[in-house]
Every structure is written in structure tokens, then in C-alpha cells.
Amino acid sequence: xxxxVRRFKTADVPAIERLNVRLxxxxxxxxxxxxxxxxSEERRLDKESIVQRLYVAAAGEEIRGGIWLREQLFWSAGRxxxxxxxxxxxxxxxxxxxxxxxxxSLLFSLLRQQPYLMAxxxxxxxxxxxxxxxxxxxxxxxxxxFFHLRHPSRVLxxxxxxxxxxxxxxxxxxxxxxxxAWTANKLLAGVRAAMRGGRARQFTYAVVDRFDSWADEHWxxxxxxxxxxxxxxxxxxxxxxxxxxxxxxxxxxxxxxxDVGWICARSINALGTRLERHFGGxxxxxxxxxxxxxxxxxxxxxxGFRYLVDEDVDLIVTYQxxxxxxAAASDIGLMRGPSNCAFYRSPAVEALLTRAAADNRHCHLTxxxxxxxxxx
Amino acid sequence: xxxxPRLQAVFEAVFGREASQxxxxxxxxxxESWDSLNHVYLVLALEAEFxxxxxxxxxxxxxxxxxxxxxxxxxxxxxxxxAAS
Numbered sequence: 280x281x282x283x284v285r286r287f288k289t290a291d292v293p294a295i296e297r298l299n300v301r302l303x304x305x306x307x308x309x310x311x312x313x314x315x316x317x318x319s320e321e322r323r324l325d326k327e328s329i330v331q332r333l334y335v336a337a338a339g340e341e342i343r344g345g346i347w348l349r350e351q352l353f354w355s356a357g358r359x360x361x362x363x364x365x366x367x368x369x370x371x372x373x374x375x376x377x378x379x380x381x382x383x384s385l386l387f388s389l390l391r392q393q394p395y396l397m398a399x400x401x402x403x404x405x406x407x408x409x410x411x412x413x414x415x416x417x418x419x420x421x422x423x424x425f426f427h428l429r430h431p432s433r434v435l436x437x438x439x440x441x442x443x444x445x446x447x448x449x450x451x452x453x454x455x456x457x458x459x460a461w462t463a464n465k466l467l468a469g470v471r472a473a474m475r476g477g478r479a480r481q482f483t484y485a486v487v488d489r490f491d492s493w494a495d496e497h498w499x500x501x502x503x504x505x506x507x508x509x510x511x512x513x514x515x516x517x518x519x520x521x522x523x524x525x526x527x528x529x530x531x532x533x534x535x536x537x538d539v540g541w542i543c544a545r546s547i548n549a550l551g552t553r554l555e556r557h558f559g560g561x562x563x564x565x566x567x568x569x570x571x572x573x574x575x576x577x578x579x580x581x582x583g584f585r586y587l588v589d590e591d592v593d594l595i596v597t598y599q600x601x602x603x604x605x606a607a608a609s610d611i612g613l614m615r616g617p618s619n620c621a622f623y624r625s626p627a628v629e630a631l632l633t634r635a636a637a638d639n640r641h642c643h644l645t646x647x648x649x650x651x652x653x654x655x
Numbered sequence: 656x657x658x659x660p661r662l663q664a665v666f667e668a669v670f671g672r673e674a675s676q677x678x679x680x681x682x683x684x685x686x687e688s689w690d691s692l693n694h695v696y697l698v699l700a701l702e703a704e705f706x707x708x709x710x711x712x713x714x715x716x717x718x719x720x721x722x723x724x725x726x727x728x729x730x731x732x733x734x735x736x737x738a739a740s
Binding site: 281282283284336343370372376377378379380381382383384387388390391407410411414415416 | 698711714716
């Protein structure tokens with residue numbers, strides 16, 4: 280039966296469900312979702328900040344795979360660029376060799392729809408879709424990951440990574456019981472604080488419920504400092520972080536009464552959420568997104584850090600691509616750790632990044648890019 | 656119909672010894688390492704060797720040696736050997 284890649288239709292829902300049953304029967308957790316069939320109007324970027332469409336690989340009456348194209352506007356070299364993320368690719372090739380060509384077909388079809396195409400996360404470079412992107416000769420890198428242990432003993436006792444082998448468990452338990460981890464952590468934080476001086480602490484923050492005109496003005500002031508950055512005007516931000524988004528706090532950051540940026544911080548009790556698999560019973564702090572002039576990144580990130588300290592989180596993590604934001608994370612005492620967040624981009628996106636980098640303007644990506652902040 | 660020697664060479668480059676005795680019927684069912692990742696390598700290797708560009712949709716249907724050989728023949732007008740000439 281010939282496979283054809285096309286836009287999702289409401290009539291596909293039963294076939295998608297049959298595919299999901301086949302995947303589940305084989306013991307796989309992956310499933311293809313579907314678009315809201317109650318919505319008849321086509322979503323467009325001039326009306327909405329983020330538009331998501333599902334493409335399916337159809338073979339007769341059956342669906343063999345699906346992939347979402349999530350489009351949004353980016354800013355690069357003084358102009359708006361419509362770009363897409365590939366999100367949640369799932370194909371029957373996972374369980375049936377006859378569908379081996381489906382993932383590539385979905386990917387190349389999407390690329391024809393949207394040449395500026397990227398993918399983020401995917402469980403790292405060893406993930407099956409990341410490997411396909413690498414095989415298709417997309418440029419790949421990792422989104423740098425930073426962390427800070429506020430309560431090292433608790434983290435060592437709960438963090439899944441520290442407990443995956445008997446050796447790791449033994450070392451973690453010894454460090455936790457001896458207080459060595461606590462002492463080393465305090466020493467490191469003290470040294471970092473002494474090195475960064477007091478300017479960052481002069482940044483004040485206020486919790487806000489939504490992004491308004493101040494965020495638009497800030498976006499217009501900042502956007503040309505970056506070589507490639509998702510539109511972060513109030514419309515885009517309120518779509519990405521709608522009121523009521525669980526466990527997310529928007530901080531408007533000022534210095535001497537002047538807006539210098541904003542940062543979104545998340546304080547999540549991992550127990551009972553999707554994060555429990557990695558973080559056990561820890562309270563996790565995430566600096567999930569932020570915007571400032573690169574020179575103000577340290578002060579803005581430190582404001583978010585202070586907020587999470589006040590929330591008494593056990594550890595603080597962030598993913599940042601831009602050199603100024605990476606330096607900011609180090610400046611405020613976060614350590615760089617191994618990243619499982621792969622970033623792949625099509626040749627068209629890579630050309631934009633290369634051109635911008637030659638002008639010393641860099642890409643600003645956070646873990647909120649791609650499929651957005653993870654609901655908990 | 657025998658398998659074109661250039662097609663045989665591409666398969667051996669991608670799949671190694673598993674593909675050393677190709678027949679038209681060979682597919683992911685008979686070549687164990689013919690998975691979605693190696694399918695990408697195969698498609699890119701075929702495009703480079705035969706100077707063709709496959710449509711995105713047809714990539715999913717190039718799923719047996721016979722289907723690939725027929726597609727390359729249609730591109731060249733006869734045998735795959737002529738596709739790049």
C-alpha cells in the first residue's frame with residue numbers, strides 16, 4: 280500500500296487510534312495525537328503567535344505515523360522569519376520494518392512545507408529522531424545545561440541519575456551523610472558570589488500575571504542584540520505562558536526603576552508529576568525563559584535565582600544557548616552539566632545562525648523553545 | 656530481473672555484508688539493519704550515486720530493492736546505470 284504524507288483530517292482519528300493501539304500493544308509509550316476537530320478555521324501566524332499542525336503518513340485506510348509542525352516567528356538580522364519546529368514524530372517503523380521509510384518521508388515533507396525547520400530535545404543525540412536528523416546532515420549541537428544544588432544532601436538522595444547504579448547510590452549516600460557535598464557546595468557558591476560583586480543584586484523583580492506593553496517595548500529594544508531569537512513580544516509570551524499555567528511565575532525585572540528584562544521561573548514539587556521520574560520528591564526550580572540585553576543577563580538571571588531561593592527549591596536548573604546567558608548562569612553560581620537536550624536545524628536555519636554569528640550575534644534558545652514549557 | 660551492480664554497491668555500502676547477495680525481493684523484512692535511520696542513509700546514498708532526487712512522499716515507498724530499482728529505471732528511462740549518465 281502506497282504511503283502518502285498529508286495534512287491531518289478529522290476522519291483520520293480512528294486510524295490514528297488504531298496506530299496508537301498497535302504501538303501500545305508492542306509496549307511502546309509513544310502515540311500520535313490529533314488536532315482539535317471542533318476547530319474549523321485554519322490557524323495562521325498573523326492571527327496567532329504559535330501555530331501547530333499535524334501531518335500524517337497515510338497508507339490506504341491506515342495511518343503509519345505522524346509529526347507536528349509547530350510554527351512561530353523568529354527575529355534574525357533585522358527581520359521576522361517564520362520558522363518551524365518538528366514536534367512529537369512517531370512512526371510505525373518502531374514496530375514494523377515495512378514502515379522504515381516513514382520517518383524520513385515525514386521529515387522531508389515537513390521540510391518542503393517549511394525550509395526553516397528545527398528540532399529540540401529528543402532525549403539527546405542518541406534518540407532515534409536525532410539520529411535521523413544527523414543522518415539527513417542537519418547541523419546539531421546540545422543546548423547547554425546548568426544546575427545549582429541548594430540542598431545537596433536531599434538532591435543526592437532523590438535524583439534518579441545519582442541512583443542508577445549501586446556505585447552511584449553508595450557514593451551519593453556517603454556524600455549526603457558526611458556533609459561533604461553541603462560544604463563543597465557552600466564553598467563554591469561563596470567563591471562565585473564574591474567574584475560576581477554586588478551589581479546583580481541591585482536588580483529588583485516584581486511578579487506579574489501577564490506580559491503587557493512594557494514587554495513589547497523591551498522586546499523591541501532587545502531583539503537586535505540577538506542573531507536568532509523567537510518572537511518574545513507580549514502576544515507571543517502570553518500564548519506561551521498563559522495565565523493559569525501551573526507552577527510558572529513571570530518576573531518583571533528592573534534596575535534603578537527601569538525595565539531591564541523579565542524571567543520566567545518555575546517551582547515544581549516533582550512528586551506526582553512527570554518530573555518525578557528524574558527528580559523523585561525534590562522541589563525543582565527551573566529558570567525556563569528570559570529576555571534582557573546580553574549585558575543585563577546576569578542581573579536578570581540572578582533575580583530569577585533569588586525568587587527560586589525564596590521558594591526554597593532543592594535545585595535550580597536552566598538551559599541556555601546564548602553566550603551571555605551561559606556566562607550569566609556561571610556568574611550566579613550554576614555549574615554546567617551534561618545536556619540531554621539536542622538542537623538540530625535544517626541547512627536554511629544553519630545559514631541564518633552562521634551569518635548572525637559572523638556579526639557576533641548569537642542564537643538565544645531556552646528549554647521553552649521547541650515544544651514549549653512542559654506542563655506539570 | 657537482476658539487481659543493478661551500482662545499486663548492489665550502494666546497498667553494501669549502507670548495510671554491509673547483510674546486503675551482499677541482493678534480490679529484488681529484499682526489504683526490511685530480510686535485511687535486519689534496514690531501519691528508519693539506515694533508510695535515510697540509503698536514500699541519500701542513492702541520490703548521490705544516481706543523481707536523482709526523490710520526492711518526500713515516495714521515500715516511504717522505496718521499501719524494497721525491486722521498488723527502488725523500478726524507480727531508478729523510470730528516472731533513467733531504462734537501467735539504473737543510466738540514471739546518472
